[in-house]
Amino acid sequence: MSLPNFLDMYKKLIANPSVSAIDRSLDLSNKAVIDELANWCRELDFEVEITELTHSPGKFNLLARREPLDKNLTEGGLMLAGHTDTVPFDDTRWNSDPFELTEKDNKLFGLGSIDMKGFFAFVLNAIRQLEHSQQSTPLMILATADEETTMAGAQQVAQHASLKPKYCVIGEPTDMVPVFTHKGHMSSAIRITGRSGHSSDPERGLNAIEIMQQVITQVLQLKEELKNKYSVEHFAVPHPTLNLGHIHGGDNANRICGCCELHIDIRPLPGLSIVELEQMLLTALKPINEQYPGSVDVIDLHDPIPAFSGRTDSGLVKLAEKLSKQKAIAVNYCTEAPFLQQLGCETIVMGPGSIAQAHQPDEHLAMDKIKPSQEIILNLIQTCCFNKEEAS
Known part of the structure; x- marks a missing residue:
């Protein structure tokens, strides 16, 4: 040919x-x-x-x-x-x-x-x-x-x-x-495992959506920390970015939500290692996991780049x-x-x-x-x- x-x-x-x-x-x-x-x-x-x-x-x-x-x-x-x-x-x-x-x-x-x-x-x-x-x-x-x-x-x-x-x-x-x-790319799922139950008796369950609200607060604080701590002038967006891209949880209004999952996207700058970034995320979530033992898992959606x-x-x-x-x-x-x-x-x-x-x-x-x-x-x-x- x-x-x-x-x-x-x-x-x-x-x-x-x-x-x-x-x-x-x-x-x-x-x-x-x-x-x-x-x-x-x-x-x-x-x-x-x-x-x-x-x-x-x-x-x-x-x-x-x-x-x-x-x-x-x-x-x-x-x-x-x-x-x-x-x-x-x-x-x-x-x-x-x-x-x-x-x-x-x-x-x-x-x-x-x-x-x-x-x-x-x-x-x-x-x-x-x-x-x-x-x-x-x-x-x-x-x-x-x-x-x-x-x-x-x-x-x-x-x-x-x-x-x-x-x-x-x-x-x-x-x-x-x-x-x-x-920049690099890191996509993670933060999964909250609670305990489902009837909405009429909240104390018999553990609402994963309510725990997720605390997680989001911590993640947004991490977003600001990354923005304020790291910067490289070559980039049009000079700091690392963190995006809350997807969330889902629960199945019905009258059930206590037993599971909720948030997907986030982080774009690290050169000089900010994946290992360091992963540790920062785990540190941010540590107080919640201590308050609700075993309830918070962080899972890579793909190998970080x-x-x-x-x-x-x-x-x-x-x-x-x-x-x-x-x-x-x-x-x-x-x-x-x-x-x-x-x-x-x-x-x-x-x-x-x-x-x-x-x-x-x-x-x-x-x-x-x-x-x-x-x-x-x-x-x-x-x-x-x-x-x-x-x-x-």
Whole structure:
């Protein structure tokens, strides 16, 4: 087979559903996307390694490597990384088929068009323009699974013993603005177990909703403590955030509520460890658990994701700023960067499309951004891997 053109690659990637969801009824394998990428990478002389996730059967990572033809040039290199899964979708809110790349109003619509299957079309289209014989350092393409849920794919890659790129660029949608640092993500359920009973005799029960009211008071105090104690000026929201996102409990007005559960979302800054944050939450709830022994449980809704911290003076950041003509920024959302950074590589987040479109109905890429985004990606690969002046 021959490598399809840019738009055909885009279409094929969008056409293969690869939804990642905690709800198993919505969760899908990403194998079809991985197989498509594997075939295209082989067309460009890459050696391809496909690995099933240890703890997520049916989910796969792809690592494609292409070494320089000069076997003495095998150190360092560039890894271009992205995830193959998408969020779930509500087709009643889409104006087109989420799995059919649709061109309208100078935009390309489709689930994953910018978050972030489309990035692979940009990367492969750039590499096809470069002569393998001129390659001077290793070039790698990483495609991961389950970024939108557990980030299990990236966490497994971080343990890869022989993967040691010098640079890593994660192609999340940043409008090609380099991102050098971002916050982490911690989602927790606070579950109150009371004792149900008839509402006519409150003393015979233990009302979980009433205990939850005390929990919320403590959690809101923690929110203020985080806001007042920690700050990093690079971020548009300079402090850690804490959001009360979901609550449910009880079953009827005339029954004492026996169970109530609150889901919270915390976004820690670089420098605030997950362990420290978890301890702060437990400390805040300790007086309530002492008053009502065994009534308060804190449960991770997913493995916490640490913040990502890079340096504005790194060679890769400086190169990305030069090519994009944009200063590197900090963002409030999180990516696979803290895990891939564990490989020992300089790491940034930079890719085509706007984050404002991510996780939205009618997700799309503005077509007038294709040419400038493609040029930056091509120049990045050339500079790092094809005898141009390398980032230092």
